[in-house]
Amino acid sequence: MITNPYLQLDELVSLIETLPNYRVFKKLVVPIKDYKNDSIFGRGKVEELTEIIKHDTNIDGVVIGLSSIDVAQYITLQKIWRKPLYDKYRIILQIFKHYAKTNESRLQIALAEIPYLKMKLRMNQQIVKMKEIDPTLDISSIFHENIYFNNDNRTSFHEKLEILNQREDKLKKSLEKIKQGRENRKMSNSSSLQNPYPIIAVIGYTNSGKTSLIKALAVNQTKLSPENRLFATLDVSLHQGILPYSEKVLYLDTIGFISDIPVSLISAFQVTLSDINRADILLHVRDASHPDTNFQNLTVMETLKSLGIKQELIDNMIEVHNKIDLLPKLTVHTKIENPKLKIFPTSITKSVGLSELLTGIHMLLLKRQNKSTIHLKIPIQLYSKIYSYLLKMNASIVKTEPTDDSQNYMLEIVIDQKTLSIFKINFDPRYIVV
CATH class of the missing domain: 3.40.50.11060 (GTPase HflX, N-terminal domain)
Incomplete structure (x- = not known):
């Protein structure tokens, strides 16, 4: 790759x-x-x-x-x-085993380890045969791992393999329960009166700066500690942020991808990475300073497809070209595989390009959620009632100010078309300023 x-x-x-x-x-x-x-x-x-x-x-x-x-x-x-x-x-x-922190990630790593344990079992079988052919062979001086050095008659190869198969099935069932629990919570949230905040899934090649970006964009994230190492993130986590016009969002931090990764390792993390499909927007962080940034991008694209991530999300993805401070004269790689992508050059460490990125996220969310900015002119006696109603309907109130005659209030709001239609039924449509 x-x-x-x-x-x-x-x-x-x-x-x-x-x-x-x-x-x-x-x-x-x-x-x-x-x-x-x-x-x-x-x-x-x-x-x-x-x-x-x-x-x-x-x-x-x-x-x-x-x-x-x-x-x-x-x-x-x-x-x-x-x-x-x-x-x-x-x-x-x-x-993965060393840095895993949650029970879920440990379960996934245990599942990823099964193919290796099966290989180790087959290797042990071959070593036993070698010892039978040459009884003088000093196996311990050749093989330094914790493997069986003699033929265990009490447990045959096939019995040991069956034990591993049973463990594999048990781990898959445990992870399926976790997945089902997430689906149930998702259905509960979608059926509740309070809409969940939009989710921005932050993805990318390992060590591209995903966690650093979330720390820069999210609010009150002093506990987030980005590390300069590969696979610094093994668990997904949500972090609240605020876009222009005070719109609240949740940033989803995810495990990084890497080229030529064994299929069984990615497959084991299907439950965790399936959370990406819940997102409203994908934010793909790329290390623009890396000489192989385009091939890293190809790895990410292929991994997303192998995980079954919705094509609509991929097609509408935002690219963050990070670490431009490490490029000569702040130039960025201009080779774009998909001309529909929105690209934002940034330097997270230098706080360059972050406000433009936030605006870009906001504008894409407006489009994907069918939202628009409108202005209302409301009689002062209805101000409190309509203000509370808009908040209840999850509209974003950008600005309010009284008119010069103090008889009305002017409101600038961000609202989706469905909520706007309901507003027109409950209140005088003439409050909407054309």
Whole structure:
């Protein structure tokens, strides 16, 4: 997905060093002979890497920047290198497990871990066969993980696999209950007299600045602590904000996306990420300073589609081109895949472009909710009654002021067409100033 292998390597290093006490001592771009080959690399490259690993005492493990490696590849390379072996799947899984805070995210991570545990079980089966063929083989000196080193006759391979399948089903049912609870709350909110505030889902590639943007736009968010690391957000959360004309909205902070992420990891977070479909607007935060920003954008688009996000939301999405302060002469990337998108260059750290962005969100909400700005001229004796009515109907009252003769009040309001039609039934339509 990333066009430059050195950029891909840099992203992998950032992933690894997101974990506490993990440090990269050596990084290499190595050509791959065949993704399906047991050794992955050519024979000469394997020998070259073996010499590096053998003589560098700082190396405690090896990370291969592939989405995932299979059992045969794992066993083959670990037999040669005799160091713990990791792929992208396992690194991301470790990050998720370390930083998960809520019960929901822990359930989703446990579900994402099942495919790895099944792979580990198959690997154990192969190791047992290796030991049967060569009883003198010192398995513990080759494999450093917590795996079974002997044939457990009490529990067969198929029985262990069934235990994992049962655990997988149990986790899916628990997550389905959470999803159903959300749907029930959603139906309850939609049937209540008080309309919920519009929801702005903030999405984007990991470490693009989503949480920082929400902290800048939302009110009273001193507890939000954006971190400069990949996957700083693993749980969705709602934060209240105020748009122009005092309209209240809720910003939905979401988990970041990343290229070449294993399908099972994204699938496990379906319940959390399905909240994006509740949004009225998508706000896509992009790191405009990143040399691969367009490919990061492609990753986000493909992930949204794989999650089943409504096409209408994607088509009407706002793009926030963040970190323009890191670009020369504040230029921004101008390649736009969809000309319908509204693009707002920003620097969250420098507070550049935020007021324009808020206005853009407000204008799009007016359009999507069929709202418009109108003016009312109300007799002073009806002012309190109509003012209270408008608030009850969730109209946004922008401005009020008495007329020069003090007989009337002028009101500027933002209101949807349905509410305006009801207003015309309950009050004199001539109060509306054309």
